[in-house]
Amino acid sequence: MEIEFTLDGQTVRCPQGFTVTGALFHLGHRSVRVTARTAAPRSLFCGIGVCCDCLMQIDGRESVRACTTLVQPGMRVVSGQGAAAVVANQA
């Protein structure tokens, strides 16, 4: 069973029971956001919700920890600081 959700506006799919970062890795993405100060890409780091490196905008809410959030059907996932980083990776 696959779940459909959007990543920076593009429709993508992942298996059920995947976290957002798990889905991104499954889809071949690493970067989840770019930083505020130097616009550097960041990705999953601690994987257990402590380091807060994987903050994304999820269903309109800012700064959600992607590593501790399960993908839901129709979920809107936006990489930190907009689409640029993740879409560029997808190309």
Added chain:
Amino acid sequence: MSHSAIVIIGGGPAGMSAAVAAATQGLSCTIIDEGFALGGQIYRKPTNPERAPAPHPRGEQLRAEVAKLAQQIQVRNGDNVWGIFDELRVAVTSPDQHTELLQPQAVILAPGAHELVPPFPGWTLPGVMTPGAAQTLIKTMGVAPGKRVLLAGTGPFLLAVACQLVDTGVHVVAVLEASSRPAWLSLPLHGFRTPKILAEGLAYLNKLDRAHVPVRYGRIVVAAQGETELNAVEHAPVDAEWFPDNNRIETEQVDTLLVGYGFVPRVQLAQMAGCNLELRPDVGGWIPVRDRNLATSVAGIFAAGDGAGVAGSLVAALEGQLAGMAAARFLGAIDEATFTAARDPIEQELVRLKPLRRALDKISALQPGLMSLVRDDTIVCRCEEVTWREARAAVDAGSTTYRSLKMTSRAGMGACQGRFCWPFLSRLVAAEAKCSLADIGPPSARPPLGPITLGALAPQAQDK
């Protein structure tokens, strides 16, 4: 919602064992855990069972024991405890941002630990992560963290994760263990009373050997390279104090580096509750002071497992049992004789496990060379992107405490609340300012301990 006599924070081996012990004595318990299911990090339950490997049998057994006591044990998964206030009031917010203040008669803290990673050039690149992060991807969803993976750091956890990567079909390039091979060869001397654990370690080594994964002792990662993602790692041999020989650097092309030098107890709740802390670098840093019965300095608050000093899952489960019984004794559910009879076998088992644990702590004790990897432009605070040049300037200008350094350089001010930077930044500060780690202190712990919305707090404010 019914109010439990005991609130247990953390649903790993310590928290689950505590709940089972206390509930068996007829006490009502609530386990609050951030995860999707009970298990903690070590016994994580797959969120996609078709793709993930089978969960650890010890975790399955503990989950079953908790489930059998469903009349007494309430389980709240996905909920975030972000504060603990006077008279054991525990602030908890659910994923839908509903907030409650629980008021139990006893609290058992079993929050576990997070990993310890030193700052080094390139450590913020996507593709550099903790062994635990990779393990979580595998254990819950069967997702590989990358294609070509190098592991580096110290301790048996690296070997366990390397084996899981091999099982997942990932190409593990090597495992770099900072400590020397002779140090590790001395382990059986200390572990003869715990042959099963030694055998487990040996099985990891054999498996890696069969998979042609070299384990290279006395080497550390000195830098990670890449533009937008990791593409290579530099590593070097080290001396006894882990100072790298920069003339003998090797470069390995990899897309993933898993780096971890042990674990840091999550003491923020104990700290916020006013429990006395002590500095114990041998078990991960600051820990709550506990008596023989795992009681903290605050009446009614007990602490068990890695969150009270890193010692692994077996010790955590035993400490959980002891804390559960101690809380039952505290609440008058059992008498002194019953308590002592329960404590004796637990203590005997803890004593049996101790020599191996102590030896492991000694082998993997952080050495000063690890602090030599930082360059002027290396980020020391990941959240606020503060470089060592900036932090050091603040230290040199007199900011030698967490609070002061935060104010002057922003280091430690970000979303992780100093959890990831401070274990190493405090060491760098101590070396720079020539003061002791104990003088510098732990990061301050203030509510909320995790990210919650203002909306989660607003209804509480209206009630007042």
